[in-house]
Amino acid sequence: MSVYVDDAVTLWRGRRWAHMMADTLEELHAMAERLGMPPRAFQDKRSGAHYDLTEELRQEALRLGAIAISRHRDREQVRAIIRLARSQWSGAADGERSL
Template identity: 70%
Template sequence: MSVYVDDAVHPWRGQRWAHLMADTLEELHAMARQLGIPRRAFQNKTSGAHYDVTADLREQAIRLGAVPISRHVDRVLVRAVIARAKEQGRDGD
């Protein structure tokens, strides 16, 4: 099982943001706790269960073992990770 962080680093509110996703919600929430992200930041939507993370938190997540994934290079893996996140989003936490 794994936690993933994409390279979709979008500008918003003066920072750049990416998405933290995982194979299971348990893993996702555990990584968020390690990063100091409050549970209220959890995005439980049909677009996919995830946390938004700043570019700095993305790097910290990678140091903690999150797998960096690229929407440009790892397209098959990214589609699979997003599909799992969408299913988790529908099911709730």
Template identity: 55%
Template structure:
């Protein structure tokens, strides 16, 4: 089981943001808590269950064991992670 973070490429509120995804929701929430991201920031959307992470926290997440995923070189893995996150949002996985 693992937690992943994609490239911080999404601009919003003057920053770049990435997505924190995980094999299980339990792992996802636990890592978000370790990163100081409040539970109310959880995004359980049809696009996939995730937390948004600002670029300045990405390296800290990686230092804590989160696996970086690049949309440029890890396309198949990222596609599988997004499919899993969407299933989680629909309640099909924990």
């Protein structure tokens, strides 16, 4: 079982952001907790269950054992991880899931 972080390429509010996904929601939430992220930061989205990470948090996640994936280099692996993240969506309206 693994936690993955993609490239920090999304520019928002003057910062670059990455996505953190995992093989299981348990692993995903455990890593977020290790990173000091509050439960409200969880993105329970139809597009895939994930957390958004700043470049700094991405580096810390990698230091803690997350696996770096590149949307440019590891396309098939990224697609498989995104499919898995989509399957973890609760089915509730975005933002309505309580942890």
